[in-house]
Structure formats: C-alpha cells, structure tokens
Amino acid sequence: MSEQQQAFKKALGNYPTGVTVVTTFxxxxxxxxxxVNSFAxxxxxxxxxxxxxxxxxxSYNEFMKTKKFAVNILASEQQELCNLFSSKIEDRFSQCxxxxSEQRxxxxxxxxxxxxxxxxQQIDAGDHTILIGHVFNIENTEKEPLLYHRRNVGPIPEEFYKIEAK
Structure with missing residues (x-):
C-alpha cells in the first residue's frame, strides 16, 4: 500500500460512521x-x-447477482455481530x-x-462497486447506534448527550 493510500485510509478512519451488516440470499x-460502513x-x-x-x-459475485438486499443498522450492543460479519467465518448465520422477512x-x-x-444500479468504482438500492421496507427501533471510529467500534459516549446550561 502506498503512502498516499495509507494517508487516505487514516483520514477516512477519522470520520466516525455507523455500522451496518448488509444481507441477502x-x-x-x-x-x-x-x-459495511460505506453506507449513505x-x-x-x-x-x-x-x-x-x-x-x-x-461474497462479491453473489451481491452482484442479487436483486434485493437488506441493510441492518447495528445497535450499540451488537459489536459481536459487527465482528462476526467482518470475520473469515464461513457460516456466519449459524452463530447469530x-x-x-416477508420480503424474503x-x-x-x-x-x-x-x-x-x-x-x-451498480457502479464500477476502482477496487469497489457501488450498489444503489431503492428502499421498499423500513423498520426502526429506539435503540442507540454502534459507531466505528479509528478501527474501533462502540456506543456513543454519554458526554455526547450532555447539554451545558449557560
């Protein structure tokens, strides 16, 4: 990896994101x-x-063939799922x-x-492919999100929610 690529990865690692697991059959x-954290x-x-x-x-070829997928946005207590679905384990679904869904x-x-x-739509983009999806079903809860920052995952710190009285 070149110095420029390393600097690029470090810069993007400084940007906190949510964590998702994209699934399909x-x-x-x-x-x-x-x-996946490259979600927007x-x-x-x-x-x-x-x-x-x-x-x-x-799973690249399988995701290129599929017509549907689900984006599962992980809750703060789901660090193990994040690790499981980023691991080399073959049958990840047997461990969670x-x-x-009704939409199969x-x-x-x-x-x-x-x-x-x-x-x-699928867009060729260097060493990745961008998939654009039309959302046809949404489910939400009132939980807190799992965050990714500088190669670490965890919940939003309590300080984030504190508002100083002036």
Missing amino acids: NENHEPLGLT SVSLDPLLILWSIDKKSK KWQE LPILNDTLSVLECETI
Missing part, C-alpha cells in the same frame, strides 16, 4: 452478509441508499439470531433499523 437460498443515503424521493463492496470480497430477505434480530432494498 444467494441462488441456493443460503444467507450471506458482511459488515442518496435520495428522499425516491428513497435511495448506497453502499460499496470490495471486488475482492468473497436472524429471520427471513435475511434480517438480523435486535438491530437499530433495517432497510430492505431492491438493487437499481
């Missing part, structure tokens, strides 16, 4: 998922989101609680939010 109806909203009308996947990812997507239990999406 493969052609054999086996669930697939991976931890695109449009309110229509409801569009994007995320990107490394072309070297083991999940269910199949694998959904992780007890997440902060879930966005079920139809893939509408």
Whole structure:
C-alpha cells in the first residue's frame, strides 16, 4: 500500500460512521452478509441508499447477482455481530439470531433499523462497486447506534448527550 493510500485510509478512519451488516440470499437460498460502513443515503424521493463492496470480497459475485438486499443498522450492543460479519467465518448465520422477512430477505434480530432494498444500479468504482438500492421496507427501533471510529467500534459516549446550561 502506498503512502498516499495509507494517508487516505487514516483520514477516512477519522470520520466516525455507523455500522451496518448488509444481507441477502444467494441462488441456493443460503444467507450471506458482511459488515459495511460505506453506507449513505442518496435520495428522499425516491428513497435511495448506497453502499460499496470490495471486488475482492468473497461474497462479491453473489451481491452482484442479487436483486434485493437488506441493510441492518447495528445497535450499540451488537459489536459481536459487527465482528462476526467482518470475520473469515464461513457460516456466519449459524452463530447469530436472524429471520427471513416477508420480503424474503435475511434480517438480523435486535438491530437499530433495517432497510430492505431492491438493487437499481451498480457502479464500477476502482477496487469497489457501488450498489444503489431503492428502499421498499423500513423498520426502526429506539435503540442507540454502534459507531466505528479509528478501527474501533462502540456506543456513543454519554458526554455526547450532555447539554451545558449557560
């Protein structure tokens, strides 16, 4: 990795993000998922989101073939799920609680939010592919989010919510 690439990774690591696990089924109806923090909203009308996947990812070809996926936004207590879905473990779904949604997507239990999406566009972008999804189902809870910052994950610190009286 070049010095410029290392500096780029460090700069982006300074930007705190939420943590998601993107899930789908493969052609054999086996669930697939991976931890993703390259997730963003695109449009309110229509409801569009994007995320990107490394072309070297083991599940890359499966995500390129699928027509639907779910973005599971992790809650603060779900650090183990973040680690599980970023690991080399083959059958990740055997080690967590999940269910199949009415829209026939694998959904992780007890997440902060879930966005079920139809893939509408795939954009080649260097060593990644950007997937744009049209959101067709949304589930929300009142939990706190899991955050990623400088290669660490954890909850929002209590100080964040404290408001100083002036």
